[in-house]
Amino acid sequence: MENEDYLKINKDLWNAKVPIHVGSDFYEQKEFMAGKTSLKDIELHLLADIKDKEVLHLQCHFGQDSLSMARMGAKVTGIDLSDEAIKMAIQMNDELGLDAQFICADVYSSPEFLNKKFDIVYTTYGVLGWLPDMQEWAQVVRHFLKPGGKMILVEFHPFVWTLDENFDHVKYYYFNKEDITELEEGTYADRYSTIKYESISWNHNFSEVFQSLLNVGLHIQHFEEYDYSPYACFNKLVKIGEDKYQVEGLEGKIPMVYSLVVKA
Numbered sequence: 001m002e003n004e005d006y007l008k009i010n011k012d013l014w015n016a017k018v019p020i021h022v023g024s025d026f027y028e029q030k031e032f033m034a035g036k037t038s039l040k041d042i043e044l045h046l047l048a049d050i051k052d053k054e055v056l057h058l059q060c061h062f063g064q065d066s067l068s069m070a071r072m073g074a075k076v077t078g079i080d081l082s083d084e085a086i087k088m089a090i091q092m093n094d095e096l097g098l099d100a101q102f103i104c105a106d107v108y109s110s111p112e113f114l115n116k117k118f119d120i121v122y123t124t125y126g127v128l129g130w131l132p133d134m135q136e137w138a139q140v141v142r143h144f145l146k147p148g149g150k151m152i153l154v155e156f157h158p159f160v161w162t163l164d165e166n167f168d169h170v171k172y173y174y175f176n177k178e179d180i181t182e183l184e185e186g187t188y189a190d191r192y193s194t195i196k197y198e199s200i201s202w203n204h205n206f207s208e209v210f211q212s213l214l215n216v217g218l219h220i221q222h223f224e225e226y227d228y229s230p231y232a233c234f235n236k237l238v239k240i241g242e243d244k245y246q247v248e249g250l251e252g253k254i255p256m257v258y259s260l261v262v263k264a
Contacts, residue, residue, distance in 0.1 A: 005200075006132065006179070006200040007081065007106055009197075009198050009199065009200050010081065010130055010199060010200060011081050011082060011083075012197060013184065013197040013198070013199050014061075014080075014081060014082040014084075014085060015082050015083065015084040015085075016195050016197055017082075017187050017189075017195070018061075018062055018082060018084040018085050018088055019084070020187055020189065020190050020193050020195065021061070021062065021187065021189045021190075022062060022088060024189040024190045026188070026189035026190065026231075026232075026233070027064065027189060032064055032067075032068075033092070033095070033096065035071075037068045037071070038064035038065050038067075038068045039065060039068045039069070040154075040230040040231075040243055041230070041243065042154050042226065042230060042257065042259055043065075043122075043124055043152065043154050043259075046152050046154070046222070046259060046261060047069070047072075047120070047122075047152065050069060050072050050073065050074040050120065051072065051073030051074065052073060052074070052075065053073075053074045053075065053119040053120055054074075054075050054077075054116075054117075054118045054119045054120070054146075055069055055074045055075065055076045055077070055118060055119065055120045055121075055122055056076075056077050056079070056114075056116075056118040056120070056121045056122065056144050057069070057076060057077065057078040057079065057122045057123065058079055058107055058110070058121060058122070058123040058127070058140075058141075059079070059080055059081070059107065059123055059127040059130070060078030060079060060080045060085070060089065060102070061080060061082070061085050062080075062082075062084075062085040062086075062088040062089050062092070063078050063080075063085070063086075063088065063089025063090075063092055063093065063100070063102060064092075065122070065124065066078035066089065066100050066102070067089070067092060067093060067096060067098055067100055069100075069122070070093075070098040070099065070100040071096075071098065074120075075099070076100040076101070077100070077101045077102070077103065077114065077116070077118075078100060078101070078102045078103070079102075079103045079104075079105050079107070079110050079113075079114070080102075080104065080105075081104070081105070081106045081107075081130075082104070083104045086102045086103070086104040089102045090102050107131060107137060107140055108131075108133075108136055108137070108140060110140060110144075111140060111143050111144070114144075116144070117144060117145065117146040117149070118144050118145060118146060118149060119146055119149050119150075120149060120150055120151070120152060121141050121144050121145055121149070121150075121151040121152070122151075122152050123151075123152075123153055123155075124152075124153070124154040124155065125154060125155065125156060125231065125257075126155070126156060126188075126233075127155060128153075128155055128204050128209065129161065129201040129202055129203065129204065130201055130202075131202065131204075132179065132202050134176075134204055134208050134209055134212040135212045135215065137212065138212035138213045138215065138216045138218070139216055141213070141216075141218070141262075142216040142217065142218060142264065145218075145264040146264065147264055148263065148264060149263070149264045150221065150261055150262065150263045150264070151213075151218070151260075151261065151262050152259075152260075152261055153259065153260045153261075153262075154257065154258075154259045154260075155257070155258060155259075155260075156229070156256065156257055157225065157226075157254075157255040157256050157257055157258050158174060158203060158204060158205050158206060159174070159254060159255055160234075160254070160255070160256055161203050162174050162203070165234075165235055166235050166236055167234075167235070167236055167247045167249075167250060167254075172203055173203060174203065174205050175203070175205050175208075176202050176203055176204055176205065176208055179200050179201070179202055180200070180201045180202065180203065181198065181199070181200050182198070182199055182201075183196060183197070183198055183199075184196065184197050184198070184199045188231075188233040188234075189233075209260075210260075213262050217264075218262040218263065218264060219262060219263050219264075220260070220261075220262050221261045221262060221263050222259065222260065222261035223258070223259070223260050223261075224258065224259050225255045225257070225258045226255065226256060226257040226258065226259075227246065227252050227253075227254065227255060227256060228240060228241075228244040228245055228246050228256055228257070229244075229245045229246075229256045229257055230243045230244065230245075230257070231243075231245070232245050234247070236248045236249070238251065
């Protein structure tokens with residue numbers, strides 16, 4: 001597949017999702033604009049005190065996490081493929097009187113649009129699957145980190161992406177053997193939405209992600225797996241606590257999220 005093909009297909013998909021997500025109960029936009037953070041406990045713990053830190057948020061969507069970090073005193077730059085997402089992020093930043101910066105670019109070309117180094121590169125939840133090449137991604141992460149800087153990744157567990165949408169059977173390869181081209185109907189934030197768009201994604205197993213980061217000279221500081229999702233973004237979930245969801249019938253039996261911190 002040509003590089004620009006998947007970029008255009010996925011950009012169209014995410015542009016269509018933006019207005020639906022902004023208006024959904026899932027993203028609690030009204031509460032966010034009134035001061036509620038979009039960050040969950042996992043990433044808040046890993047971020048800790050980020051006042052005056054330079055933070056690059058890769059694949060920032062329409063900027064809620066970026067702006068949440070700006071509220072914590074960080075100097076944040078957000079990057080996303082979707083120009084509609086970036087437009088919304090800029091609008092929100094202006095309305096909130098914050099000083100975050102936003103750039104429309106895909107991850108791989110982002111060094112062409114931004115000449116700066118950061119204390120933290122941050123990226124979370126449903127991000128890696130939109131990227132075909134983990135080694136190229138790791139090179140981008142390394143490019144943007146200051147000496148001694150760190151990347152914080154919180155992502156859905158690769159085991160989750162092997163299962164069908166109802167968690168009944170293994171449907172996809174655990175390993176990155178092929179691109180996954182599908183017709184998406186609705187969206188995780190609004191399953192009743194009528195949008196239908198093609199999507200192209202990839203599964204990335206742990207060794208592919210970890211070794212790519214090690215290959216560019218980064219050092220693993222932290223790795224943890226979690227048996228819950230902080231988001232109710234899958235089918236058949238039951239709530240077990242505040243911002244904690246597990247698959248009905250598989251409660252506590254499968255990994256759902258992992259976190260990784262690597263240092264330059």
